[in-house]
Amino acid sequence: MRHVLSALVQNQPGVLAHVAGMFHTRGFNIDSLAVGETERHDLSRMTFVVHGDEAQVAQIRKQLDKIITVVQVVDISSEDFVERDLMLIKVCCPAEKRAEIALLVETFRGRTVDIQHDNVIVEVSGTEGKVESFIDLMRPYGILELARTGRIALVRGHTKGIAE
Amino acid sequence: MGESTTATTPDTLMNGADILVQSLVRQGVEVVFAYPGGASMPIHQSLTKTNQIRTILPRQEQGGGFMAHGYARTTGKVGVCMSTSGPGATNFVTILADAKMDSVPVIAITGQVSTPVIGTDAFQETPIIEVCRAITKHHYLVTRTEDLPRVMKEAFHIATTGRPGPVIIDVPKDVQIRKIVPDWDAPMNLPGYKPLRKAPRTELQPILDAIRASKKPFIYAGGGVIHSGAAPYLKEFAEKLGIPVGLTLLGIGGFPSDHYLCLQMLGMHGTVYSNYAINDADLLLAFGVRFDDRVTGKLSEFAKHGKIVHIDIDSSEINKNKFAHVPVHGDLKEALADLCVMLHEDDSADLVGGGRYPDWMRQIDTWRESDPMRCPELPDAILPQYAIKRLHELLRERGLLDNTIVSTGVGQHQMWSAQFFPFNQPRHWITSGGLGTMGFGLPAAMGAKVAHPDKLCIDIDGDGSFLMNIQELACCHAEKIAPKVLLLNNQHLGMVTQWEDRFFAGNRAHTYLGAGPDADPYPDFVTIAKGFGLPARKISDKNDLDDALIEMIESDAAFVLDVHVPHQEHVLPMIPSGMTVKDIIKA
Numbered sequence: 033m034r035h036v037l038s039a040l041v042q043n044q045p046g047v048l049a050h051v052a053g054m055f056h057t058r059g060f061n062i063d064s065l066a067v068g069e070t071e072r073h074d075l076s077r078m079t080f081v082v083h084g085d086e087a088q089v090a091q092i093r094k095q096l097d098k099i100i101t102v103v104q105v106v107d108i109s110s111e112d113f114v115e116r117d118l119m120l121i122k123v124c125c126p127a128e129k130r131a132e133i134a135l136l137v138e139t140f141r142g143r144t145v146d147i148q149h150d151n152v153i154v155e156v157s158g159t160e161g162k163v164e165s166f167i168d169l170m171r172p173y174g175i176l177e178l179a180r181t182g183r184i185a186l187v188r189g190h191t192k193g194i195a196e
Numbered sequence: 197m198g199e200s201t202t203a204t205t206p207d208t209l210m211n212g213a214d215i216l217v218q219s220l221v222r223q224g225v226e227v228v229f230a231y232p233g234g235a236s237m238p239i240h241q242s243l244t245k246t247n248q249i250r251t252i253l254p255r256q257e258q259g260g261g262f263m264a265h266g267y268a269r270t271t272g273k274v275g276v277c278m279s280t281s282g283p284g285a286t287n288f289v290t291i292l293a294d295a296k297m298d299s300v301p302v303i304a305i306t307g308q309v310s311t312p313v314i315g316t317d318a319f320q321e322t323p324i325i326e327v328c329r330a331i332t333k334h335h336y337l338v339t340r341t342e343d344l345p346r347v348m349k350e351a352f353h354i355a356t357t358g359r360p361g362p363v364i365i366d367v368p369k370d371v372q373i374r375k376i377v378p379d380w381d382a383p384m385n386l387p388g389y390k391p392l393r394k395a396p397r398t399e400l401q402p403i404l405d406a407i408r409a410s411k412k413p414f415i416y417a418g419g420g421v422i423h424s425g426a427a428p429y430l431k432e433f434a435e436k437l438g439i440p441v442g443l444t445l446l447g448i449g450g451f452p453s454d455h456y457l458c459l460q461m462l463g464m465h466g467t468v469y470s471n472y473a474i475n476d477a478d479l480l481l482a483f484g485v486r487f488d489d490r491v492t493g494k495l496s497e498f499a500k501h502g503k504i505v506h507i508d509i510d511s512s513e514i515n516k517n518k519f520a521h522v523p524v525h526g527d528l529k530e531a532l533a534d535l536c537v538m539l540h541e542d543d544s545a546d547l548v549g550g551g552r553y554p555d556w557m558r559q560i561d562t563w564r565e566s567d568p569m570r571c572p573e574l575p576d577a578i579l580p581q582y583a584i585k586r587l588h589e590l591l592r593e594r595g596l597l598d599n600t601i602v603s604t605g606v607g608q609h610q611m612w613s614a615q616f617f618p619f620n621q622p623r624h625w626i627t628s629g630g631l632g633t634m635g636f637g638l639p640a641a642m643g644a645k646v647a648h649p650d651k652l653c654i655d656i657d658g659d660g661s662f663l664m665n666i667q668e669l670a671c672c673h674a675e676k677i678a679p680k681v682l683l684l685n686n687q688h689l690g691m692v693t694q695w696e697d698r699f700f701a702g703n704r705a706h707t708y709l710g711a712g713p714d715a716d717p718y719p720d721f722v723t724i725a726k727g728f729g730l731p732a733r734k735i736s737d738k739n740d741l742d743d744a745l746i747e748m749i750e751s752d753a754a755f756v757l758d759v760h761v762p763h764q765e766h767v768l769p770m771i772p773s774g775m776t777v778k779d780i781i782k783a
Contacts, residue, residue, distance in 0.1 A: 042388065046337070050329050057330050087515060094512035100334045100354060103388035 034063075035089045035109045036185050037080040042101040043069065050099055051078060060084075060092050064117075064160075066182035075103065079184045081160075108187050115185040118157040120145070121167065124174035125152045133173065140166050151176055212341040213238035213372040214245070216305070219348035221248045222380070225276050227267065227646055228252070229260035233280020234320060235307030238372040252646065252675050255667035257284050259639040261291030262665065264302050266643025266653075269626040270601055272423070273301070274355050275643060280307040282320030286327065288364070290633055293331040295362035297630025298446060299423055301355040302362040310370040311339055325366050333361030341374040346382040353384060358391025359510040360423055393509065395526030400535055402522045403505050406479055407547060412502070412556045413439045414477035416462065416491075419446030419629070420484015420508060420528050422622040427451065429532035430483065436539050436548045439481070440560055442470035444491055445614055446629045447484070453618035459560065460569070460618070463491035465611040465767050468567035468782060473560050475777040478502040484509075484528045487517035488630070489773070497776040507531050567782060571616055572765070578738050580609055580684040580761045583745075584616045584656060587682060590745050591652075600624065600652045603640040603679075605661020606632045608690035611767040613656045635664025641679035642668060652680065652749065659685040660709055662721070669728035672754040680748050681756045686763035687717055694766045698781075717760055725756040736760035 041047050048067060055062055064081040082092055089107060096105045125133055125147075133152065137144055142156035156166050160183060167178070210218070216239055220228065227250040232240040243251045254260035257279040264275030279285055285306040295302040309318040325337045334354045336347050344367075351363040407413055421430050427450050434441050434457050441451045442462040451458055459470035474480065480499045484507065485491070492498040495517055506513075506520035507528050514523045524531060539548050571585045591597050602617055604610040604627045619625045626644065628636040641655035655662075662683055672679065687710035696702055711718035717734075725732030731753055735744045741759070748757040770781045 040388075042385075046325065046329070046335075049326070053329055087519070091512065091516060097388075098510070098512050100386065100389050 033083065033085065033089075035082050035084065035107055036113065036115065036183065037082060037089075037093060037096070037105060038108050038185055038187075039078045039080070039096055039105045040070065040075050040103045041078055042103060043074050043076045044101055047076070047101045048078075050101065051096065054095055054099060055092075058092075058095055060088070064182040066184045068184070077184075079182070081183050106187075108185060111187045112189070113185050113187045115159055115183055116157050117160055117163045117183050118155070118181040119163050119166070119178065120153055120155055121170060121178045122151055122153045122176040123170045124150060124176060126150055129173060136166070136169055142166070207377055209375040210378055211238065211242075211373055211375045212344055212367065213242040215341065215344045215376075215378045216348065216367065216372070217242040217246055217249065218378075219345055220276065221246060223274070223348065223352045225249055225274065228276045228278055229254055229263040229267075229643070230278035231257050231260055231280070231284060233284045233307060235281035235309055235369050236278060236284070236305075236372075237307075238369065239278065239305070239307065239367070250646075252677075253671065254639065255670045256665070257287035258290055258635070259665050259668040259671065261288050261302070261304065262633075262636055262639035263643035263646065263668075264304075265291060265295065265300055265636070266603060266626060266640035266645075267647045268295075268300050268302055268643075269298075269640070270623045270644040271647045272425070272623065274352055275300070275302045276305065277302065278305045280320065281309055281324070282322045284320075285322055285324040285366070288324075289327060289331065290631070292328055292362045292364060294628055294631040294633050294636070296331050296333065298628065299360045299419060300362065301360040303351055303355055304362065304364045306364065306366050307372070308337070308366045308368040311368045312370070314368065324364065328364050331362075332364050333359075335364045335366070337366045337368075338371050339368070341371050341376045342379070344371070345378050345380050346384060349382075350384045350386055353386070354389065354391075391509070393526045394530045395507070395524045395534075397534060397538065399524050399526070400531060400538065403481070403524070403535065404538060404544060404547065406503055406505055406522055407437060407439075407481075410479035410503075411553065412477045413437070413479040413481060413553070414474050415439050415441040415481045415483060416444075416474060416485055417441055417447045417450050417483045418444040418485030419450075421447055421450030424484060424509065424527055424529040426484065426529040426532050427622045429529060429536055431455070432536045433532050433539070436536065438550060438553055438557070440473060440557070442466065442474055444485055444488065444629075445627065448614060449619040449622045449625045452620040454620055459564075461614050463488075464493070464771050464773070465615065465769065466491075467569055468769050468780060469560060469563035471769075471771065471777045471780060472563045474499060476501065476559070480504045482506040482520070483532070486513045492517065493771050494774055494776050567769075569615055570783075574762075576738065577762050578736065578741055578759055579765060580686065580759075581612045581616050581765070583682065583684060583741060583759050583761065584609075584612050586741055587654070587656075587745055588617045590742065590749065594749070596652055596749070599650070600654060601626065601641070601644045601648060603627065603637045603644060603653070603655045605637040605655075605657045605664075606634045607658050607661060607692075608694065608765070608767050609656055609658040609661075609684045611691075615767075617656070634661040637661055638665050638679065638681060639668050641681075642672060642677045645677050645679045654680045654682055656682045656684070658690060659683060659687060659721070660689045663709075663719075666724065669725060669730055669754065669756070673729040676753075678752065678754045680751065680754065682745075682748065683721060683756060683758045684761050685717055685721065685758050686761045686765075688763040690763060690765075691767070693763060697766065698770075698772070717758075721756055721758040730754050730756060732756040732758065734758035734760065
């Protein structure tokens with residue numbers, strides 16, 4: 033089963049290496065990991081997508097929590113949350129295909145952010161499934177390069193803040 | 197006070213090394229085990245300026261690290277060791293991993309190359325924090341002198357609270373040298389560290405309900421009993437309810453071995469009856485344990501007949517290896533103390549009446565009688581088990597048992613010590629359990645002796661293990677530290693030869709340590725000890741054993757008693773790795 037874990041960590045050197053090392057040494061796999069600063073300069077948020085049964089994910093959560101610089105870990109999978117993945121995708125696009133691709137981009141509520149003679153860069157964000165559907169649609173045209181942020185997520189509404 | 201490291205008028209400029217040493221003084225540190233080098237020289241200079249800290253110079257950093265273990269494991273206080281950068285620091289890797297596995301509060305302070313050259317592969321530069329992340333409870337690379345008071349405070353707090361563990365503090369040389377006005381009141385910044393938890397009574401009540409429903413309860417007690425100081429409450433709890441207790445290797449001393457309810461050690465080389473009992477129990481009360489494979493054998497078969505109650509301060513241990521029907525995250529001492537209070541109350545009257553488990557105890561007594569621990573003996577040779585038993589008996593006759601701390605190396609002699617040298621109180625038995633580090637015994641006994649100068653500290657060792665940190669005999673001599681070494685010298689890596697005998701048709705694969713079949717036992721440990729300036733004696737005649745043990749016990753200085761023993765003995769009983777109690781080899 034797929035779980036999204038959201039962790040607040042102290043914004044210090046070495047925290048990412050520590051967290052990543054823990055996953056590796058304990059034999060847990062990460063499907064996706066995104067890290068970024070939060071509204072507080074001393075805290076970063078790490079969002080993990082992991083697969084496992086309840087017991088495995090509980091163990092991952094507890095091992096994360098045990099790391100001293102990890103302030104809070106929540107398995108938000110069972111909550112009502114918004115999840116996004118941002119992708120930049122560079123696709124072969126000769127002039128005669130531009131209209132066709134533009135239609136797909138519009139359908140996916142993406143944006144064309146760069147146009148060259150023979151290729152375009154498109155920005156698409158959304159859930160993992162949506163982003164992957166778009167990738168599949170682009171394959172026939174020829175994908176030149178692709179970059180994704182990894183999944184980020186927040187729970188809707190008021191959530192329990194971190195203990196000061 | 198009147199010395200430079202403690203002269204802390206508000207505006208005094210201090211260098212980082214003085215701040216570090218002053219932090220140690222403020223934390224109540226009385227001894228550090230420190231080996232100097234280029235990147236830690238300023239700290240050593242500061243150490244010479246205080247008379248509040250004794251600095252002991254080991255002969256290799258690992259020796260100093262295990263001295264810190266001996267100090268910490270016998271006191272519960274932080275053991276502090278120091279080294280320089282690079283090779284000095286990497287010599288701490290084993291002692292840190294060992295402290296992580298056995299939950300020992302050790303702080304290792306390492307020198308580091310100066311901050312401007314970090315990352316340039318400078319002389320004696322090792323990214324020791326990168327190396328040690330997974331084998332420490334926490335780690336610091338101090339990049340600003342201003343951070344030192346806070347970091348030192350945090351390190352001691354982290355090492356000793358919750359589940360204890362090792363912390364490494366890497367201090368670049370320029371951070372040691374730079375002068376600042378320290379802020380001693382800088383607060384700790386640990387928003388994610390919440391080590392303390394007291395389980396509420398609502399979480400403890402299900403334990404009593406489970407006991408009420410049980411006919412065959414069993415207490416599986418580990419190192420957590422000792423770390424949390426729960427031993428008196430465990431005794432009260434077990435006695436009130438009449439529940440038998442089995443101990444892990446690190447739990448030894450957490451419950452008196454001479455108690456009727458004590459079934460001694462569990463697991464691979466535990467007693468037959470404790471393993472039968474844990475296998476047959478319908479309720480397993482797991483207190484401060486981690487379901488280690490040396491106890492459980494095959495996990496799926498372990499304690500499968502019963503419910504499991506698991507109390508631990510480290511919530512990640514709960515459900516890690518074995519599902520707990522009643523999981524309790526909290527301090528074991530507090531939980532057992534509260535459970536004892538609850539047992540006094542009226543609605544527990546049915547539990548504490550006594551004699552709740554007559555059939556169960558009768559069954560256990562039958563097992564105890566049919567398969568007791570037997571100490572083998574030969575007429576014409578000193579068997580290692582027998583030597584340990586005689587040591588114990590001689591100490592008992594002299595009324596010295598309560599005043600004796602035992603450490604060990606790793607292997608057969610370690611298991612025999614656990615089997616044949618019983619303990620009745622915590623922190624008198626120290627051994628490298630989780631990591632199983634050979635070479636632990638001598639320096640650990642030295643650290644114990646430094647912490648308890650009035651106690652007899654005996655390293656029961658094997659010739660393989662002893663040789664791994666034998667250089668510390670020099671430290672014994674120079675620092676006048678007087679541990680005793682009972683060396684059970686069988687010229688082999690005994691435990692590995694035992695496995696060769698059992699699982700590899702006796703083929704010897706680099707497990708012989710001697711100089712050849714016709715040579716005298718090698719090396720000559722008596723000559724070595726004498727070279728280090730210490731008294732020593734070797735014996736091989738059984739008639740000399742008592743006399744030699746008494747000479748060792750009564751020696752004022754450190755003493756090496758080299759006892760030549762046959763190598764054919766096996767540690768029994770034995771549940772082979774990954775198997776079950778049904779596969780137990782009794783004799």
